[in-house]
Amino acid sequence: MSNFLSKISITASAIVIFALSVFAQTVDNPRRLQRLQDLAGTIAAAMQAIGGSVGVIMILVGAYYYTTAAGDAEKIKTAHRLLLWAVVGLAVLLIGRGWVAIVCSILGC
16 A cells, blocks of 8 residues: 555655646736737627628618518508618627727727
């Protein structure tokens, strides 16, 4: 049993010694986000990708409502509101990175 424990302790010591050299390594920032403006720009780009997809889908849903309204004024009104807000949302998304630049110029980041 003593022989087994000595092997375990030698193995554990070797693992710890070799692991210390691994922990001593430095890791560079993979995204290179050094400033708040870089982070905000990355978030804005992600929101543009997701929001743009949702906006296009909402325009298609609004067009579907228009084609299936069959003269019903309430359905046409719903389709009109859907298309209006989808286009407004897409317009806001298009100037999304501009908002980042404006806010950072005000805050000085």
